[in-house]
Amino acid sequence: MLEIITGTVLAASAGLNAYIPLLGLGLLARFTSLIDLPDTWAWLTNGWSLGIVGVLLVIEIVVDKVPALDTINDVLQTVVRPAAGGLSFSAGSASSTVAVADPATFVTSAEVWPFVMGVLVALVPHILKSIARPAINFVTAGAGASVMSTLEDVGAVVLTILAVVVPVIALVALIGLIIWLSRRLKRMVAAKRLRRTQLA
Numbered sequence: 001m002l003e004i005i006t007g008t009v010l011a012a013s014a015g016l017n018a019y020i021p022l023l024g025l026g027l028l029a030r031f032t033s034l035i036d037l038p039d040t041w042a043w044l045t046n047g048w049s050l051g052i053v054g055v056l057l058v059i060e061i062v063v064d065k066v067p068a069l070d071t072i073n074d075v076l077q078t079v080v081r082p083a084a085g086g087l088s089f090s091a092g093s094a095s096s097t098v099a100v101a102d103p104a105t106f107v108t109s110a111e112v113w114p115f116v117m118g119v120l121v122a123l124v125p126h127i128l129k130s131i132a133r134p135a136i137n138f139v140t141a142g143a144g145a146s147v148m149s150t151l152e153d154v155g156a157v158v159l160t161i162l163a164v165v166v167p168v169i170a171l172v173a174l175i176g177l178i179i180w181l182s183r184r185l186k187r188m189v190a191a192k193r194l195r196r197t198q199l200a
Contacts (some may be wrong), residue, residue, distance in 0.1 A: 002167045007093030009163035009170040011085035011118035012178075015125030017064075017156040018077060018084035019057035024160035025091055026050050035164050041091040064149040067142030074130040085122020086115035092163060125178065132185040139191045 013021040026044040029037045043049050063073045093114050129152065136144040155177055162170035 003093045003095070005167040005171050006095075006163045007089035007114060007118060008121050009159050009167065009174050010088035010092040011121035012125050012174050013156040013159040013163070014085035014088045014118070015081050015122035016129060016152045016159075017057070017060060018081045019053050019060055020153065020156040021088040021092075021160045021163075022084055023050065023053045023057055024157070024164075025088065025095075026053065028161075028164055029095075035095050037091060038094050041094065044091060061149070061153060064152075065146040067137045067145045070145050070149065071130075071134050071137070074126075074133060077126065078130070081126045082119040082122045086118035089118025089121065090114040125181065128178070128181045128185060132181065135185070135191070 010021045010025070022044065025035065025037065025041075026046075026049060028035045030045040030050070037044060060073070060077075064070050133145070133148065136148055159170055159174060159177070162173060
């Protein structure tokens with residue numbers, strides 16, 4: 001059960017930032033004993049893989065903090081984030097972590113369903129983020145883009161670490177984050193409508 005929670009939280013983290021959970025898994029597996037990836041996922045610990053994901057992460061971090069570019073990036077990431085969520089769920093749920101000494105035998109990287117589930121989980125925060133960001137940019141005249149992006153990045157890092165170390169707490173944090181994003185989205189949409197009415 002814990003391995004499924006780990007995979008779910010990692011996939012949700014990928015919905016916020018596609019590269020943070022993948023880079024986190026790779027770094028934690030390579031340099032710590034917190035996680036032991038299956039042989040089929042050992043490529044995540046490869047120096048080239050870590051370097052490529054790291055470069056993509058830097059590009060994502062920069063672009064996501066620029067108004068207008070962040071919206072375009074969200075459209076492009078509609079494919080990337082769910083795919084990363086699928087990979088993160090598959091790798092995380094099949095790994096041995098400090099919280100999961102022996103992952104369930106029915107969760108293997110060779111199966112399709114963990115990837116599909118990861119894709120579906122990652123879509124939730126990605127869609128919330130894609131809807132909220134234009135509203136935030138409109139209401140704050142673009143000033144909120146960098147703030148929200150930074151909060152999302154920090155959230156993805158925290159969720160990735162918690163998913164490996166304490167999956168249950170990670171799940172609680174994830175639920176809290178989704179509730180917060182949903183409420184924030186409602187407020188932003190309401191403020192956007194009010195501002196449009198005032199301008200009209």
